[in-house]
Amino acid sequence: KAGVTQTPRYLIKTRGQQVTLSCSPISGHRSVSWYQQTPGQGLQFLFEYFSETQRNKGNFPGRFSGRQFSNSRSEMNVSTLELGDSALYLCASSLALAGGSVTDTQYFGPGTRLTVL
Amino acid sequence: KQEVTQIPAALSVPEGENLVLNCSFTDSAIYNLQWFRQDPGKGLTSLLLIQSSQREQTSGRLNASLDKSSGRSTLYIAASQPGDSATYLCAVPSDFAGNMLTFGGGTRLMVKP
Numbered sequence: 001k002a003g004v005t006q007t008p009r010y011l012i013k014t015r016g017q018q019v020t021l022s023c024s025p026i027s028g029h030r031s032v033s034w035y036q037q038t039p040g041q042g043l044q045f046l047f048e049y050f051s052e053t054q055r056n057k058g059n060f061p062g063r064f065s066g067r068q069f070s071n072s073r074s075e076m077n078v079s080t081l082e083l084g085d086s087a088l089y090l091c092a093s094s095l096a097l098a099g100g101s102v103t104d105t106q107y108f109g110p111g112t113r114l115t116v117l
Numbered sequence: 118k119q120e121v122t123q124i125p126a127a128l129s130v131p132e133g134e135n136l137v138l139n140c141s142f143t144d145s146a147i148y149n150l151q152w153f154r155q156d157p158g159k160g161l162t163s164l165l166l167i168q169s170s171q172r173e174q175t176s177g178r179l180n181a182s183l184d185k186s187s188g189r190s191t192l193y194i195a196a197s198q199p200g201d202s203a204t205y206l207c208a209v210p211s212d213f214a215g216n217m218l219t220f221g222g223g224t225r226l227m228v229k230p
Contacts, residue, residue: 043208
């Protein structure tokens, strides 16, 4: 079974631009979560989508948004990019039968490395 | 607000040594705790998930224990190998669905041949 895939793997943008990142979960997985990883702040939760609905949201500004499609694939968008948005963006998927449970393992993709110049 | 801490931040050991990585959390009302491995520039690989009702989990040379009352978990790696060199992260969920994880800062492990 294929793992979580993320595209693109690397991205270079300039300040003020916007960017869209894509995540395809493991087949059959219904929940997709997004995380930002930086050297200074570590891994921080951005948001989680389940059945095309945002279920949880981390403490990030409104410039960060996302959506999930009916096939569970997810995209996240960052508008008006700032230098501080340079990071590794990771998505994770989990089975989430019946909405999810504490026994669910999250499986992470390889990440998208975003550099903002 | 849950806070997760990992000590030490970095560790260098000779090959073959048994070692323990530590993870502590401030709110003991956790649903589970998960250990991950991250290779440089890569995503995370799940190693072990311990449910709150469990005391430990084992997978090969890895053993993770959980003590909710003291807010601690340890990851024990037996007979370390150079291929174990990576950053190890622990995480706890903030929701019952388990999909909103709070991570520790990680322990960067180097195993020298």
